[in-house]
Amino acid sequence: MKILFQGSLGAYSHLAALEIYPDAEIIPCKTFDECFSKANEDESVKIIIPESNRITGNIGVEYLIFKYRLNIYAEHFHPVHHHLLGLKGAKISDIKNVYSHAQALSQSSKFIKKNNLVENVRADTAGSAKYVSENNNDTEAAIASELSSKIYNLDIIESNIENEKGNVTRFLVMGKTVYQPELKKGKYITSLLFKLKSKPAALYSALSGFAIQGVNLTKLQSYPEKNSFTSYFFLCDLDGHIESPKVKKSLEELGLHCDDMHILGVYESDKFRDK
Numbered sequence: 001m002k003i004l005f006q007g008s009l010g011a012y013s014h015l016a017a018l019e020i021y022p023d024a025e026i027i028p029c030k031t032f033d034e035c036f037s038k039a040n041e042d043e044s045v046k047i048i049i050p051e052s053n054r055i056t057g058n059i060g061v062e063y064l065i066f067k068y069r070l071n072i073y074a075e076h077f078h079p080v081h082h083h084l085l086g087l088k089g090a091k092i093s094d095i096k097n098v099y100s101h102a103q104a105l106s107q108s109s110k111f112i113k114k115n116n117l118v119e120n121v122r123a124d125t126a127g128s129a130k131y132v133s134e135n136n137n138d139t140e141a142a143i144a145s146e147l148s149s150k151i152y153n154l155d156i157i158e159s160n161i162e163n164e165k166g167n168v169t170r171f172l173v174m175g176k177t178v179y180q181p182e183l184k185k186g187k188y189i190t191s192l193l194f195k196l197k198s199k200p201a202a203l204y205s206a207l208s209g210f211a212i213q214g215v216n217l218t219k220l221q222s223y224p225e226k227n228s229f230t231s232y233f234f235l236c237d238l239d240g241h242i243e244s245p246k247v248k249k250s251l252e253e254l255g256l257h258c259d260d261m262h263i264l265g266v267y268e269s270d271k272f273r274d275k
Contacts (some may be wrong), residue, residue, distance in 0.1 A: 001025065002048045004039065006032045010126035010148030016171045017048045030123075032061050036068045039175050046073070046175040053080070054168045056106050062223050065193075066233055070174040071204040072191050072265030077272035080167045082108050085129050085154040086141040092157055099128035100143035108143050111161040115179070117141075129154060169266070180242070180266045187216070187269035188241040192251075195225070195233050195260040202257055203234075209253025211247040215239065233260075242266050 001024040008028055017026045029035045047070070064172040082104055086095060098105070098117040104125050105112065112119060122128045127184035128142035133152035141157060142148070149156050174228045182187070196202040210217060219237035240247040242263065255261055 002045045004035045007124035008126035010151045012188045036064045043176045051170050051172050063183045071178045074173040075270045076171045082162045084158040085149045086157045087138045090138045095141045096139040104143045107162045181245040183241045190242045191264040193262045194258045205259035209250040212248045215250045
C-alpha cells in the first residue's frame with residue numbers, strides 16, 4: 001500500500017501515517033494538490049491530509065476536497081507536540097531566526113515572543129528542519145517534530161513549546177475508490193458536499209430535516225464556487241451512518257433543496273471523539 005502526504009519526511013502527516021499504516025510505503029509530496037492529483041489518478045494510492053487543528057482551526061484544504069471529491073475512508077486525531085530544533089550544541093540564547101509552517105509558528109507564538117525570535121514562514125515543519133540542518137547556521141532553528149530531529153540530526157533545544165496543551169490535528173485518509181462500511185453498532189461520521197438552490201432561506205430550510213430527525217452536525221462550512229461570490233458549496237460532517245433511518249431521511253430532505261449533493265464518505269468515528 002502507498003500512502004502519500006504533503007511535506008518532508010518527519011512532518012506531522014508522516015507521523016500520523018506511521019500510526020495508521022506502519023507497514024505501508026509512505027511517500028512525501030511537495031504540495032497538497034500533488035497528493036490529491038496522484039490519488040485521483042491511481043486507485044492503489046491513499047493520502048493522509050490534515051483537515052483542521054483544535055487551536056488554529058481549518059488547515060485550508062477545503063478547495064481540494066471540493067475539486068477532487070475523493071472518498072474519505074477514515075479520520076485520525078493526532079496529538080501535536082512542537083519542539084525547537086537546532087544544530088548540535090546550539091542553545092536558546094544562540095537562536096535569532098525560527099523557521100516553520102505558518103500553523104506551527106502560530107501555535108507556538110507565546111514561546112516565540114518570549115524569546116524574541118524572528119519568524120520565517122516556510123512550506124512545512126519538517127522541511128524547515130531540513131533547511132536548518134543543511135544551512136548549518138547556529139543562529140537558526142526550526143519548529144518541528146521529534147522525528148524531524150532524528151531524521152535531520154538536530155538537537156531538541158526546547159520541548160513542547162506549543163501555546164496550549166492538548167494541541168491536536170484531525171487528519172483524513174482519502175482515495176479514489178468508493179468504500180462504505182456496513183452499518184453496525186459502532187459510531188460513524190458521514191461527510192458530504194452540497195450546493196443549495198438559489199432561493200430565500202435555503203440553508204434554513206435545508207437543515208430543518210436534521211433538526212426534525214435529531215441528527216447532529218459536527219461541521220458545516222461554506223466555500224464559494226469557482227469564480228463566484230454568490231454561489232456556495234457547503235462541507236458537512238454529521239454523526240451517523242448514511243444507512244441509518246434518521247440520517248437517510250435527513251439527507252432526503254436536504255436533497256430537495258440542493259442543485260448538487262455529493263457523499264464524500266462514511267467512516268467510523270475516531271475514539272478520540274469520546275474523550
